[in-house]
Amino acid sequence: MTVIEVTELRKAYHGTPAVDGVSFTVEQGETFGVVGHNGAGKTTTVECLIGLRRPDSGTVRVLGMEPARQRRALAQRVGAQLQESELPARLKVAEALRLYAAFYREPDDWRAVLQRWGLGPIRGKSFGDLSGGQKQRLQLALALVGRPELVVLDELTTGLDPVARRETWALIGGLKAAGTTAVLVTHYMEEAEALCDRVAVFARGRIAAVGTPRELAERTGTGSLEQAYLALVESAMREEAR
Ligand SMILES: Nc1ncnc2c1ncn2[C@@H]1O[C@H](COP(=O)(O)OP(=O)(O)OP(=O)(O)O)[C@@H](O)[C@H]1O
Ligand SMILES: [Mg+2]
Structure with a gap:
């Protein structure tokens, strides 16, 4: 079953695009990683998933609901930990x-x-x-x-000490074993590698690539998710500079 279906999501703040045509799906039981540079549009995207922000255009379906319209009903079935709440x-x-x-x-x-x-x-x-x-x-x-049924965690281990981070990983692993679907925003590639089935690399409001950590490493001709991330994000930045 598909738990999340995002199609051509766009959201701008004061005319400047923050999310600029993002599409992805997350299946039930999957742990889906969202990584990308500061300001790439990760938090804006997850806020659209839980109905905290209304998309300018595109469609967002979560557990069969439209978050911006059915926020209260959705909140019964989705747990969220937001950045800096x-x-x-x-x-x-x-x-x-x-x-x-x-x-x-x-x-x-x-x-x-x-x-x-x-x-x-x-x-x-x-x-x-x-x-x-x-x-x-x-x-x-x-x-x-x-x-x-779904948890959305925006930078859940930022600021945690290494022991607390490992403990958190174990708890996320337990969620996964219980079949809970998770969206995990993180800046730690080892965390994404350890926990996520698939990872979307966000850059400049778009998804530069999505796949398993191994697929991303292979596709970029690099040895690890960390290297793949650097290659993808740096190339998106170079495009912007041009
Ligand atoms: N409330 C807001 N008003 C105006 N601009 C915003 C607002 N929230 C985010 N932005 C802008 O939208 C863009 C995307 O921000 P967002 O918070 O989605 O990025 P992010 O990928 O979560 O970054 P980080 O890794 O730093 O948390 C940034 O350029 C940011 O400055
Ligand atoms: Mg953020």
């Missing part, structure tokens, strides 16, 4: 989880989620007092407490 500074960790769980019809046990994500020791801390990595962890737990 904030919670009220005085909201405590346990309160946030309980609150989010209450939003969903069939949530996970929020106390179990608290433990699973290592948030037990900081359950009484206010969001505003958390470290960057602790905020990330909480955001991820909040994205999952509703037992979503």
